[in-house]
Amino acid sequence: MSSNEPEAAEYQRKDMSQAPESPLGQQAAIEGALAAKGQPPNDEPRIWTLRDMKAMKNRSRLEATTALKTLYVQMLAEIENSEAERRAAVIAAGGDPDEDRDPLEFVHAIADEWAASDADAERRAELLDNLADRLDTREVRALRLAAEAAKAITPRLIAYDAAHGVSPAQIAEDLGVTESYVYRMLRQYTRYAWRLDLWNSEQGPGWQPHKSGEEFVERVRVSEGDVAAKVISEGGESLKRHRHRVLVWEGEQRADELAYFTHENSPATAGQDPEETNDNFGNEK
Structure with missing residues (x-):
């Protein structure tokens, strides 16, 4: 093969079953990865939170053996170590390491980044690439059905909160809708x-x-x-x-x-x- 010809990328499957999920552990790994790239954490780079590691658990992906892969492996190792330390500390104190975990953490991560990328086409594209890589069709189906269920119960939640003294303005803010929508649901x-x-x-x-x-x-x-x-x-x-x-x-x-x-x-x-x-x-x- 000529030295001028590009080399074919080598691929191997990575075991994601040990990827921790603690926000603290994830944050530590992010900062470590940024430091390795010479970028201080305070620069607030445009990257997606590692809370989406949940979607990668117990799944395998093909990844090229490049410098980026090396950095990624190091990042996962840091996450694993940080999470292991956290779990050990909680267990030693007689607690449940999973007790304070938000069951909708991954959904919140998607929603937060979707809202944050509303006016940023490049950031939105990065998010979609991330999701396409991490979700399979069954997971997308579950999210789509969950979204339909959330939409169906929204009027009920509006009526319930209003009956318990929550103002239409606060209801609108919590749901991310307009006050006029809240008033319309209360009339309907x-x-x-x-x-x-x-x-x-x-x-x-x-x-x-x-x-x-x-x-x-x-x-x-x-x-x-x-x-x-x-x-x-x-x-x-x-x-x-x-x-x-x-x-x-x-x-x-x-x-x-x-x-x-x-x-x-x-x-x-x-x-x-x-x-x-x-x-x-x-x-x-």
């Missing part, structure tokens, strides 16, 4: 608290609480009567033996007389829809 969705009572049941004489819960619903599609109907339909065998009633409040459960909606059934009408019976239907006081 509501939360009903409900309680199912039985008359002279195993719980005691007179009206006694049997079950309670809450329903988060879209205002234009679900009424308080719909909530009562659902509670009764899922009430179980006890409703066939006892007179029963459902109380519904908008928001938090409060005093009985403040219930926004009340429906009462006898065992003879237990299988009917609340809006098809005449037993004390609606707003009983």
Whole structure:
């Protein structure tokens, strides 16, 4: 082979199963790697946090035997040593070395870097390259489904926080959305608290609480009567033996007389829809 021809890169698989995950250990490794390259840590280089090491655990990657690979191996060794020391110290003190670990640490790392690279095309490209190298299709599927679930429960969390005194401005800041979006969700969705009572049941004489819960619903599609109907339909065998009633409040459960909606059934009408019976239907006081 001519001396002017480029040499083919050599590849070998690297065992990532021992890559530690401690943020402190990762930070120490980052600083060591930067120092080896002659770059002080305070320069705040544009690199992705090593919290994404989680995605690399127990996986193998092909890496060229270059100077960069040597630096990378040294960095992993420093991470391993730092993490081993941390775990040993926690165990020696009688603690659990994994107890304080954030289960969503890797997700937070992706989200933080995605937000930080919003106006930086080069940094965003580096992030995407990093993710493409570290995630497989099953992991991406899990993230995509998790994102859909997060989107679906967002209105519910907004309504819950608002009912517990959190301001729309704070909710918007926490979620990373606009205040107008928060107000729109509060107009569109509501939360009903409900309680199912039985008359002279195993719980005691007179009206006694049997079950309670809450329903988060879209205002234009679900009424308080719909909530009562659902509670009764899922009430179980006890409703066939006892007179029963459902109380519904908008928001938090409060005093009985403040219930926004009340429906009462006898065992003879237990299988009917609340809006098809005449037993004390609606707003009983």
